[in-house]
Amino acid sequence: MTESITGACFCGSIRFRFNQPPVAKRACWCRDCQYLSAGNASINLIFPLASRELExxxxxxxxxxxxxxxxRRSFCPHCGTPLFSTSSSRPEMVVVRAGALDDRELGKPEGFIWTASAPSWGLTDTDLPSCPNQPPPVAAR
Ligand SMILES: [Zn+2]
Ligand SMILES: [Zn+2]
Known part of the structure; x- marks a missing residue:
């Protein structure tokens, strides 16, 4: 039995739960994510959309x-916390922003993507795989 993965926005009006582990965990340095993450890469966990419970x-x-x-990026209308995104290329998956996780240790990325868009000081872990732009789609684990 997998422990569920839970999270919430900053103000607590949105809560979510997944009852399975993520299929991928990545840090994204695309330009869009730098807006969402206050200048840094975003840290993202990818789950099957059908496994999400949302309040x-x-x-x-x-x-x-x-x-x-x-x-399609989803955020809390009250506090503005970025929570989820879905892509037209794989509508069956949902990306979760790791800052909203109750257990933020779960967010440790397995790799970096869109590193070509990072600023010169942008931090990546050279021991982890990295992709200069869009990686191939993840498959369900
Ligand atoms: Zn909120
Ligand atoms: Zn991104």
């Missing part, structure tokens, strides 16, 4: 990403 009403912002996919 509270998120608001969405839809935009075209550097990869050419339509991205």
């Amino acid at each position: 509270g009403e998120v608001r969405d912002y839809v935009s075209l990403s550097d990869s050419g996919n339509t991205m």
